[in-house]
Amino acid sequence: MSLPALLRAIVKRLVAALAVLSGAATLAFLTLQLIPGDPVAVMLGPGNAASPEIRAEITHEYGLDRSPAEQYLHYLGNLLGGNLGESYQLQRPVTDLIGDQLWPTVQLALFALLLAVTGAVALAAATAGRHPALRAAASLAELLAASTPAYWTGILLLTAFSFQLRIFPVAGAQDFASLVLPAVTLALSLAGVLAQVLREGLEAALAQPFVVTARARGLSDTAVRLRHALRHAAIPLVTLTGWLTGSLLGGAVLVETVFGRPGIGALTLQAATNKDIPLVIGLVLLSALVFVVLSTVIDLLYLVIDPRLRTR
Amino acid sequence: MTTLTVAAPPRRRPRLRTAVRPAHVATAAVLTLIVLAAAFPGLFTSASPVDTDPVHALTAPGAAHWFGTDQLGRDIFARVLYGTRTSVWLGLGSTVLAVAAGSVLGLAAALGGRWTDQALMRLVDALLALPPILLGLLAVTILGPGTLNVMIAIAVAFSPGYARLVRAEALVVRTSGYVESATVLGLRRPLLVVRHIVPNALGPLLVLATVGFGSSLIAASGLSFLGLGPQPPSPEWGTMLSEGRNFLATAWWIGVFPGAAITFTALSVNVVGRRAQARFTRRTDG
Numbered sequence: 001m002s003l004p005a006l007l008r009a010i011v012k013r014l015v016a017a018l019a020v021l022s023g024a025a026t027l028a029f030l031t032l033q034l035i036p037g038d039p040v041a042v043m044l045g046p047g048n049a050a051s052p053e054i055r056a057e058i059t060h061e062y063g064l065d066r067s068p069a070e071q072y073l074h075y076l077g078n079l080l081g082g083n084l085g086e087s088y089q090l091q092r093p094v095t096d097l098i099g100d101q102l103w104p105t106v107q108l109a110l111f112a113l114l115l116a117v118t119g120a121v122a123l124a125a126a127t128a129g130r131h132p133a134l135r136a137a138a139s140l141a142e143l144l145a146a147s148t149p150a151y152w153t154g155i156l157l158l159t160a161f162s163f164q165l166r167i168f169p170v171a172g173a174q175d176f177a178s179l180v181l182p183a184v185t186l187a188l189s190l191a192g193v194l195a196q197v198l199r200e201g202l203e204a205a206l207a208q209p210f211v212v213t214a215r216a217r218g219l220s221d222t223a224v225r226l227r228h229a230l231r232h233a234a235i236p237l238v239t240l241t242g243w244l245t246g247s248l249l250g251g252a253v254l255v256e257t258v259f260g261r262p263g264i265g266a267l268t269l270q271a272a273t274n275k276d277i278p279l280v281i282g283l284v285l286l287s288a289l290v291f292v293v294l295s296t297v298i299d300l301l302y303l304v305i306d307p308r309l310r311t312r
Numbered sequence: 313m314t315t316l317t318v319a320a321p322p323r324r325r326p327r328l329r330t331a332v333r334p335a336h337v338a339t340a341a342v343l344t345l346i347v348l349a350a351a352f353p354g355l356f357t358s359a360s361p362v363d364t365d366p367v368h369a370l371t372a373p374g375a376a377h378w379f380g381t382d383q384l385g386r387d388i389f390a391r392v393l394y395g396t397r398t399s400v401w402l403g404l405g406s407t408v409l410a411v412a413a414g415s416v417l418g419l420a421a422a423l424g425g426r427w428t429d430q431a432l433m434r435l436v437d438a439l440l441a442l443p444p445i446l447l448g449l450l451a452v453t454i455l456g457p458g459t460l461n462v463m464i465a466i467a468v469a470f471s472p473g474y475a476r477l478v479r480a481e482a483l484v485v486r487t488s489g490y491v492e493s494a495t496v497l498g499l500r501r502p503l504l505v506v507r508h509i510v511p512n513a514l515g516p517l518l519v520l521a522t523v524g525f526g527s528s529l530i531a532a533s534g535l536s537f538l539g540l541g542p543q544p545p546s547p548e549w550g551t552m553l554s555e556g557r558n559f560l561a562t563a564w565w566i567g568v569f570p571g572a573a574i575t576f577t578a579l580s581v582n583v584v585g586r587r588a589q590a591r592f593t594r595r596t597d598g
Contacts, residue, residue: 019434019437020434020437020438020441023434023435023437023438023441024438024441024442026438027435027438027439031450031453031454034454035453035454140335143579143582143583143586144575144579146582147526147530147575147578147579147582148575148578148579149530149533149534149571149574149575149578151534151537151553151571152553152567152571152572152574152575155553155556155557155560155567155568155571156568156571158560159560159564159567159568162560163560163561163564246441246443247443247444247445248443249443249446250443250444250445250446251443251445253445253446253449253538254445254534254537254538257537257538258557268446268449269449269538272449272450272452272453273453273539273540275453280450280453283446284442284446284450287441287442287443287446288438288441288442291441291442292441
């Protein structure tokens with residue numbers, strides 16, 4: 001790939017990324033406008049008998065007395081400066097709140113991702129192109145894993161391993177032991193989907209002529225699968241993994257609720273149920289940012305995995 | 313004289329295999345049971361889903377109560393059965409709404425000119441950047457909790473995916489030979505859309521909707537599980553699961569059975585969806 005072409009590709013990607021981010025920001029702003037009721041009343045909490053003067057002061061302080069267009073520009077200006085505003089309910093900057101809760105969720109997501117990808121690769125590499133009965137069993141297991149809601153898996157695992165066998169703690173995020181069950185819960189449905197796609201890709205790759213060549217060179221069957229066929233099946237796997245990682249944030253809402261873990265998911269639920277608009281918007285933007293960064297990384301990964309794409 | 317040849321609209325290929333497999337029989341049986349339970353829950357049990365019986369509270373599963381009883385002595389088996397209607401309705405209703413909204417968006421983008429297309433697809437991109445559960449949460453924040461609102465929220469969350477598919481299909485069909493010849497023959501645009509574009513984009517849409525029904529059901533029950541759906545005491549699988557979460561140490565059955573109901577429903581629908589998907593890919597590839 002020539003340098004100007006590469007630059008053009010990068011600029012194109014950045015513009016697309018910015019478009020998605022500003023779209024999400026606008027969407028979040030519109031959501032704010034759609035919420036019924038008076039935001040000042042939400043801020044003050046129920047049953048608060050604040051005088052009209054105080055209400056007017058708060059309204060002015062948050063710029064709620066300006067026109068929607070002015071508010072929108074002001075909001076975009078703040079965003080560009082990295083200012084997400086202050087939570088209505090907790091009276092703290094949104095960036096601080098998100099920063100505090102980010103680590104437990106990142107830990108959970110990364111560990112779940114590691115488990116899911118290793119599990120899927122192992123299952124697919126072991127069963128692709130084997131005996132029909134084995135493949136049918138693997139296929140059923142994958143479909144079952146993909147069809148089981150994470151909140152139910154979590155409850156089953158909690159019942160078995162925390163309440164009956166007492167191996168893992170019931171709630172919290174204090175040590176590694178408390179990370180295992182939530183991560184397995186989140187990983188299971190992910191692994192089901194990944195293994196399905198990967199096995200189909202592997203079977204297509206194993207039917208290619210280069211596999212025969214590799215076997216003829218004396219490579220073992222396992223080596224052919226892992227070193228040659230897997231690379232061909234990896235592109236859809238990477239695409240899907242990236243896409244599913246973005247959705248982990250959604251899964252985290254449920255899994256963190258089931259296991260009583262702190263984190264972004266728990267924060268999102270709290271913000272949504274309390275109508276804490278600045279916090280909700282901050283979390284929406286965080287989610288869109290994760291998505292945009294991931295899709296950019298995936299595009300770059302394609303070039304690493306498939307050298308043929310580099311010459312275009 | 314030259315002859316003008318025009319590609320005919322794709323036709324369904326005859327089935328490649330007609331063998332009945334045990335998995336399909338099982339799936340059909342489960343789906344029939346689900347439909348029956350949703351329509352006539354009274355067929356399967358004489359117990360009431362809402363009558364309390366404090367004396368027999370937290371009874372383990374047994375002959376008297378197949379799935380046990382909850383903290384108020386209500387029969388879990390009856391509650392799961394009577395919950396079928398609400399839960400399946402939530403999944404079905406939100407899927408239908410999402411497909412309808414997505415189709416309108418997708419058709420408008422494909423046929424409405426460059427700027428409409430750009431504006432609508434940027435909106436769809438922004439929506440697809442957010443996980444469905446988060447979008448659903450956002451929508452429920454605006455609408456407030458409740459059965460109908462969860463249904464709308466899940467429809468909002470899943471419609472961008474359908475919109476993208478319908479747009480892509482409509483673009484392909486629009487430039488195909490038979491649509492061009494219909495245009496040349498002077499067919500009016502609305503009629504063209506209804507008679508040619510929609511029917512040909514329908515196949516892949518139905519396949520996606522079948523798989524999407526499972527996801528919608530799981531997501532909708534997820535919002536109920538978070539306490540945003542149908543409010544207790546009405547029996548609904550997600551709401552029952554969240555009640556069961558508080559009794560895991562003493563009465564596992566309260567949460568386990570409604571969850572199993574969600575899983576088996578989603579699983580049997582997904583089996584059908586995958587089968588349809590496999591057949592459809594064969595058709596479009598071949």
